[in-house]
Amino acid sequence: MAITDNINYICLAITDNIMKGTNLGEFEELILLAVGILNGEAYGITVMDEIATHTNRKASVSTIHATLNRLEKKGFIESFKGPASPVRGGRSKRLYRINLAGEQTLRRVREQREKLWNLMPKTSFGYE
Amino acid sequence: MNEQPPKWALWFLEKTCADSFLDELEGDLLELFDRDVAEFGLPKARRKFIWNTFFSLRWYRLPGFKHLQTMTMYNHHLKVAIRHAAKYKSATTVQFLGLLLGIAAAFYIGLFLKSELAFDQMHTQSDSLYRVLRYDPTSGTRGQATSSLHGATLKEEFPFISVCRFGNDPVKIGEVKPILVEDFFWADSTFFELFTFKFIHGDPATCLDKVNSLVITRSKSLQLFNTENALGKTIKVKVYDGNQEFIMVVNGIVEDPPKNSHIQFSGLGAMANAENLYGNLLTQWGFSWLRTYIQVPDNRIAEIEAGIPTLLKKRLGDDFPAQFGMAFQPFNKVYLYSQDIAKSSFAGSIKNLTIFAAIGILILLISLMNYVNLATARAVTRTKEIGVRKVLGSQKGSIISQFMAESILFMVVSGLGAIALVSFFLPQLNSLVSLDLSLGLLTWSDWAMIVLALISLGFMVGILPALAMAKLPSLSDNNSTIQFKVTQWSLTRKLFVGVQYAVTLVLLVATLVIYNQYEYLKNFDKGFDSSQLLHLAVDDRDVQDKLNLLKEKISQIPNVLAVTATGEDLPSALNNTWDLNWNGSNLKQPIPIDIIGVDQDYFNLLAIDLKAGRNFTNDYIVDSARSVILNEKAFSLINKSDMLGQQVTIAGRARTIIGVAEDHHHTTLHAQVAPTAYFIFPSGARVSPDNLFIKLKTDNIPNLLSEVEEIWQTFSPDPLVYNFVDEAFAAAYATERKFSVLIGAFTFLAIIISIIGLFGLINFVAQLKLKEISIRRILGATQFSLLHLLGKDFLKVFLVALLIALPTAYYFANDWLTNYAYHIELNGTLLLLATFVCIGISILVIFYQLLRTTRRNPSEVLASE
Numbered sequence: 001m002a003i004t005d006n007i008n009y010i011c012l013a014i015t016d017n018i019m020k021g022t023n024l025g026e027f028e029e030l031i032l033l034a035v036g037i038l039n040g041e042a043y044g045i046t047v048m049d050e051i052a053t054h055t056n057r058k059a060s061v062s063t064i065h066a067t068l069n070r071l072e073k074k075g076f077i078e079s080f081k082g083p084a085s086p087v088r089g090g091r092s093k094r095l096y097r098i099n100l101a102g103e104q105t106l107r108r109v110r111e112q113r114e115k116l117w118n119l120m121p122k123t124s125f126g127y128e
Numbered sequence: 129m130n131e132q133p134p135k136w137a138l139w140f141l142e143k144t145c146a147d148s149f150l151d152e153l154e155g156d157l158l159e160l161f162d163r164d165v166a167e168f169g170l171p172k173a174r175r176k177f178i179w180n181t182f183f184s185l186r187w188y189r190l191p192g193f194k195h196l197q198t199m200t201m202y203n204h205h206l207k208v209a210i211r212h213a214a215k216y217k218s219a220t221t222v223q224f225l226g227l228l229l230g231i232a233a234a235f236y237i238g239l240f241l242k243s244e245l246a247f248d249q250m251h252t253q254s255d256s257l258y259r260v261l262r263y264d265p266t267s268g269t270r271g272q273a274t275s276s277l278h279g280a281t282l283k284e285e286f287p288f289i290s291v292c293r294f295g296n297d298p299v300k301i302g303e304v305k306p307i308l309v310e311d312f313f314w315a316d317s318t319f320f321e322l323f324t325f326k327f328i329h330g331d332p333a334t335c336l337d338k339v340n341s342l343v344i345t346r347s348k349s350l351q352l353f354n355t356e357n358a359l360g361k362t363i364k365v366k367v368y369d370g371n372q373e374f375i376m377v378v379n380g381i382v383e384d385p386p387k388n389s390h391i392q393f394s395g396l397g398a399m400a401n402a403e404n405l406y407g408n409l410l411t412q413w414g415f416s417w418l419r420t421y422i423q424v425p426d427n428r429i430a431e432i433e434a435g436i437p438t439l440l441k442k443r444l445g446d447d448f449p450a451q452f453g454m455a456f457q458p459f460n461k462v463y464l465y466s467q468d469i470a471k472s473s474f475a476g477s478i479k480n481l482t483i484f485a486a487i488g489i490l491i492l493l494i495s496l497m498n499y500v501n502l503a504t505a506r507a508v509t510r511t512k513e514i515g516v517r518k519v520l521g522s523q524k525g526s527i528i529s530q531f532m533a534e535s536i537l538f539m540v541v542s543g544l545g546a547i548a549l550v551s552f553f554l555p556q557l558n559s560l561v562s563l564d565l566s567l568g569l570l571t572w573s574d575w576a577m578i579v580l581a582l583i584s585l586g587f588m589v590g591i592l593p594a595l596a597m598a599k600l601p602s603l604s605d606n607n608s609t610i611q612f613k614v615t616q617w618s619l620t621r622k623l624f625v626g627v628q629y630a631v632t633l634v635l636l637v638a639t640l641v642i643y644n645q646y647e648y649l650k651n652f653d654k655g656f657d658s659s660q661l662l663h664l665a666v667d668d669r670d671v672q673d674k675l676n677l678l679k680e681k682i683s684q685i686p687n688v689l690a691v692t693a694t695g696e697d698l699p700s701a702l703n704n705t706w707d708l709n710w711n712g713s714n715l716k717q718p719i720p721i722d723i724i725g726v727d728q729d730y731f732n733l734l735a736i737d738l739k740a741g742r743n744f745t746n747d748y749i750v751d752s753a754r755s756v757i758l759n760e761k762a763f764s765l766i767n768k769s770d771m772l773g774q775q776v777t778i779a780g781r782a783r784t785i786i787g788v789a790e791d792h793h794h795t796t797l798h799a800q801v802a803p804t805a806y807f808i809f810p811s812g813a814r815v816s817p818d819n820l821f822i823k824l825k826t827d828n829i830p831n832l833l834s835e836v837e838e839i840w841q842t843f844s845p846d847p848l849v850y851n852f853v854d855e856a857f858a859a860a861y862a863t864e865r866k867f868s869v870l871i872g873a874f875t876f877l878a879i880i881i882s883i884i885g886l887f888g889l890i891n892f893v894a895q896l897k898l899k900e901i902s903i904r905r906i907l908g909a910t911q912f913s914l915l916h917l918l919g920k921d922f923l924k925v926f927l928v929a930l931l932i933a934l935p936t937a938y939y940f941a942n943d944w945l946t947n948y949a950y951h952i953e954l955n956g957t958l959l960l961l962a963t964f965v966c967i968g969i970s971i972l973v974i975f976y977q978l979l980r981t982t983r984r985n986p987s988e989v990l991a992s993e
Binding site for chain 2: 043044045060061062065066069081087088089091092093094
């Protein structure tokens with residue numbers, strides 16, 4: 001068990017990071033923005049509500065959890081334990097906060113978009 | 129805080145979520161729950177909570193994987209398994225295909241069994257329903273035709289039961305262009321109380337309780353009234369047999385009975401009408417025309433059965449005939465356990481079902497053994513991998529679990545593939561064997577069972593290869609001894625190959641026997657000439673009265689050689705049986721004899737020789753009903769040489785024997801030729817001719833048919849109903865055909881699986897003996913001696929399998945053949961043929977493998993070391 005598994009683990013952990021990369025999916029981008037907006041108050045339900053009110057997209061709590069988990073693995077957000085409350089059956093919240101890498105990535109994505117938008121010719125479809 | 133989510137859901141959540149994620153998940157879900165309670169109320173909130181719990185199942189937070197290292201290890205195992213499978217493509221394909229076909233066969237057979245067992249299950253009361261049978265305790269014969277008194281007496285004696293009787297009476301329904309409805313029944317008003325058929329319109333409880341009440345199916349309603357709701361409309365119903373008419377009221381519309389119900393009807397009329405129609409229906413025990421079903425509450429059937437002798441004594445007097453009895457068949461057994469009951473038009477067979485179940489299990493078994501064999505053989509390709517693992521400190525347990533996981537994965541993947549395969553080809557399979565199977569038959573619990581079965585089968589087949597792998601020594605040991613150990617023929621491997629051979633042999637013999645029997649039945653000399661013989665059914669009484677005229681007209685058509693009128697179709701079940709006795713016989717009971725009404729052209733047209741005496745004369749008056757021609761069988765029963773011209777008593781009247789006709793078959797070959805008496809009857813009796821047989825001599829059948837139809841239309845408004853006797857006999861063996869096709873297909877599958885297994889196994893043996901073979905070739909070995917080298921182990925196993933399989937196959941084949949009064953003799957040729965097919969295929973496979981091996985230059989093989 002011990003030695004082989006450790007070797008396997010190390011090798012695979014390295015390949016894992018290379019393979020997953022640090023790209024931001026479209027949904028991930030929304031969640032990351034929401035975490036940023038909520039500024040330290042972000043957890044499953046608040047993020048879900050934020051997404052629902054601003055984008056009209058219905059996502060289940062578990063989908064949000066999965067995405068938050070992924071974002072954390074990619075190193076864009078950090079989580080910390082919030083206070084326990086009786087409302088949640090005594091369970092404490094896991095709160096998320098955007099970190100430097102996350103914010104930088106968001107800015108980079110936005111810059112890329114704007115660059116592309118500037119290249120867009122004026123079409124008759126637009127209202128500007 | 130009184131509102132709580134379901135406890136079990138919380139439990140489920142805690143079991144399926146790792147601790148590190150539980151705070152987050154459970155907390156969030158509980159918070160949502162509170163919000164939902166406030167917004168939607170408790171019930172909906174609880175439902176939403178359950179829903180959320182199930183859809184919160186995520187791979188990454190399953191508790192089993194909470195240690196990331198274990199998770200990584202599983203990932204790694206999976207990866208190695210896939211890479212290994214990809215590296216040895218042909219071996220993997222062989223392993224996969226074998227399993228796929230085996231599981232597919234078993235799945236298909238399972239589907240078939242499921243559909244057969246689901247027969248008649250639509251009735252909510254089916255557990256407490258019984259069919260009343262006429263039962264002869266002296267001979268054990270049973271029949272479903274009962275009299276009205278059977279049901280009535282039962283109800284009087286045992287008031288707690290409900291009784292329903294119904295009798296078939298073809299009718300014509302409609303005013304202007306009446307439609308012939310064959311499956312019309314006069315039924316008791318309790319019909320819908322006992323049986324569950326889906327009502328569309330009307331009241332099931334009262335729809336049949338008044339004279340002239342009519343219930344029709346949805347499709348008949350559409351056909352007759354052009355609407356689904358014909359409730360309350362009146363229509364003319366003309367009884368076909370009795371030439372009587374009723375104006376009846378539609379009191380109910382039901383959904384067409386499902387195909388898998390043995391009770392089939394498209395119209396029901398109130399029993400009260402039949403009572404008016406047939407005067408002696410209510411009073412005679414002998415008027416056996418009805419089918420009787422009873423519903424017995426509280427399992428009191430034993431009480432009824434015990435009371436039957438007293439009941440019969442009370443009703444029929446002390447000296448009632450010993451042949452008279454009643455039996456009760458549980459409703460759920462009607463479909464599968466009624467082979468012996470005449471005129472059970474729907475009859476599955478529990479025997480065939482058992483055979484198929486056995487075949488399914490056997491095929492699955494050989495494909496699993498195949499897998500195990502190949503997987504253990506493949507251990508040799510993984511010696512290095514396992515050696516390295518062991519050197520690095522892997523324990524036996526972790527290696528076993530690795531290979532178990534691999535087997536389970538393999539099993540589940542090929543299982544899903546098999547199900548996909550079967551569902552893809554289901555329409556073709558259905559039309560091949562005229563079945564109506566669909567995946568819709570399976571419930572959720574069935575699917576769960578299938579998945580569970582696949583996983584546990586994966587465990588079972590995984591354990592042997594896993595142990596074999598785990599036993600491999602670590603890298604430091606000498607590699608060649610490992611190879612030697614793996615390639616040795618272990619007892620298990622011999623056993624598995626032997627079982628495969630034995631199963632294949634048994635199935636092969638079965639196929640050959642069934643196919644030969646089917647061909648034998650089809651080509652059997654029926655005792656009459658059935659070529660170019662056209663049959664017309666004349667069901668209309670009016671036309672029957674003018675049958676001679678019709679016969680005359682048709683015989684004038686060019687290319688029609690002759691026409692004859694008879695009371696029985698060919699093949700026919702021979703429904704009219706009378707009593708035969710004669711002066712000087714020492715019989716206690718008269719002999720039953722089948723009665724057929726014919727005319728003077730019958731024997732000539734069918735090329736049946738008269739062994740003695742004369743044919744009927746043209747003059748009706750002379751021979752009508754008084755003269756009789758017996759078949760040889762009947763004549764030999766009397767066993768007196770000078771009986772010709774003498775009188776016998778048939779059905780209580782004296783008749784003169786004027787001739788003896790050669791025996792010929794009326795029924796299919798399931799039964800022997802029975803004693804038969806031929807008469808000439810005037811029209812109007814039950815046994816009067818109602819069929820025409822037309823002997824043709826033409827290649828242009830359609831043309832001739834249109835000429836016949838032209839004449840027919842001047843006689844009757846009904847459509848012409850015709851068929852060819854040849855085809856009708858062939859169709860009567862449809863069950864045998866279906867059976868032989870199915871068994872043949874499964875045997876083919878079994879052979880393919882065995883070939884695949886053999887191929888894979890030989891492949892490995894050849895690879896391992898590559899060096900040996902190369903050295904032998906350099907030293908001048910012939911192909912034959914190499915064949916011997918590779919094949920001798922298989923041959924030994926084959927011989928043992930032969931010793932077990934052939935007697936088994938012989939026993940079962942003989943047992944099956946006794947179902948037929950006329951059957952092929954089992955001889956050595958069939959067994960020998962099966963043996964040769966098996967061994968021939970084995971040699972071919974081994975030889976092919978040998979050619980592949982010897983294509984390589986021996987020096988190359990040896991130089992690589």
